[in-house]
Each structure stands twice: as C-alpha cells, then as structure tokens.
Amino acid sequence: MRLICLPYAGGSAMIYARWKRSVPSWIDVLPLEWPGRGARMDEPLHTDPVALADLLAAELVDAPLAAPYVLFGHSLGGLIAFEVAHRLLALGAPRPQMLLVSGTEAPAKRDGSRWREPLSDDALRDELLMLKGTPQEALESVEIMRSALPILRADFLMCGNYVAQRRQPLPCPVHVFGGDLDDTRPEALQAWRAETSAAFGLDMLPGDHFFIHTRQADLLNLITTLLAGHARPQLAAACAGP
Numbered sequence: 001m002r003l004i005c006l007p008y009a010g011g012s013a014m015i016y017a018r019w020k021r022s023v024p025s026w027i028d029v030l031p032l033e034w035p036g037r038g039a040r041m042d043e044p045l046h047t048d049p050v051a052l053a054d055l056l057a058a059e060l061v062d063a064p065l066a067a068p069y070v071l072f073g074h075s076l077g078g079l080i081a082f083e084v085a086h087r088l089l090a091l092g093a094p095r096p097q098m099l100l101v102s103g104t105e106a107p108a109k110r111d112g113s114r115w116r117e118p119l120s121d122d123a124l125r126d127e128l129l130m131l132k133g134t135p136q137e138a139l140e141s142v143e144i145m146r147s148a149l150p151i152l153r154a155d156f157l158m159c160g161n162y163v164a165q166r167r168q169p170l171p172c173p174v175h176v177f178g179g180d181l182d183d184t185r186p187e188a189l190q191a192w193r194a195e196t197s198a199a200f201g202l203d204m205l206p207g208d209h210f211f212i213h214t215r216q217a218d219l220l221n222l223i224t225t226l227l228a229g230h231a232r233p234q235l236a237a238a239c240a241g242p
Helices: 049-062 076-090 121-131 142-161 186-195 216-240
Strands: 002-006 028-031 069-074 098-102 174-179 200-205
Touching: 002 076, 049 076, 049 142, 069 076, 069 216, 076 098, 076 142, 098 216, 121 142, 174 186, 174 216, 186 200, 200 216
Parallel strands: 002 028, 002 069, 069 098, 098 174, 174 200
Antiparallel strands: none
C-alpha cells in the first residue's frame, strides 16, 4: 500500500521522513514535495490551490501511479490531497483506496477570508505562535525566518484562495483525524462525511493543531490499522483467484 503524504502550510516533504521508519514494511510512504521548498526550492511558490492540485495530480499520473494508494494530508495538505483525489479521478487514474485528512475543516465549512491578502512578517509570526508548532529559537532566528516566511505567506494565500466546489462525492472512504485542543471545530470535521459516497470515520487525538507530531505514534498506529483493514479483503480476494 502506497501512502502519499502532503505537507501542511509552511512545511515540506521532510516532515514525513520519520514515517518511513515508523510504519510496517508493507506501507510505502511517499512524501510529495511542493514547488518552492526542499528539493523543489528553485521552482516558484504556488498561491493557487487548484493549480497546485492540477500539477501534483499530473505528476502522479506521469509517475505512473502505483495502485493501491492512499492520500494523506494535514491542515492545508488535507485540502490539497482532497483536490488531488478529484483531479486524479478526472484524469482516469485508479481511484485512491482512501483519503485521510488531518487537522482541517471540511471544504464546505471553511472560512479563509482572513488569509486572502498577503500577511506581513509580524502577522505570520503571530500565526506561528498561535499554532504552537514552531520552536521559539526558530522564531527568533533571522536566517530561518528569512527562508520560511515567504513559503508560509504563499501557503496562507492558498488557504485564502481556496473555494469549495460543488461536485459528486468521492467514491473512496474518507477518514478524518483531529486534535481535541485544536481550534478546528468538531462539526466541521464531521462535515467531511458529505464528501464521500463510501465509508466515513473520525478519530480525535489528544493535542493541539500539531498533534501530527506530538502524537505521531498514536496517529501512525491508527493509519496502519485503517490501511490493514482495507487491504485484507483485497488480499483475500487475490489469493482466492477466479
């Protein structure tokens, strides 16, 4: 099972480096890097979530996509993973076995109005403080902030530019993860149920917005259990033969 992982705002594919060593060998973790960071630092940053989803879906199809696969994204990455899933289906690619979204409200329940204009450096630092995911020494480092703030500014603009679209629900199961101390509203997590015509599930973990790091072991155990349960019927059918 291939687990394709998308980062959160301001993050890069490196946030999933530890996952590769922390899941069973039958799960192939594939972090997707976005333009403008990490190995793609020389490419221009995106502020249009639709254009980014189009680009990532086209790259996955060209790879080509190995089936079966699951999409995972945290925060902004969850929204982009959702859009990538729709675009992959539109391109005729195999459908994802499951969409896993973490720490993000359902598209129809989002209000990104406060991020529709570029934020100043001070405002971006305030956002980082509020989200509690950035060490104080990083916030005080001129060098780190010089490289991080342009990425974060572009990603927040993507949040502000995101517009929910009316379309058919995804044909794959959707499972949502949330932090019990996060500002994300529980009813907005439950609203993801409307985005699938298949099974829906929700797990709440202890922690704030970055429970993806503070409760990493618990999250990966839940993901592994979900993927194992989804893979067993397929394996049984394959072993049974025609």
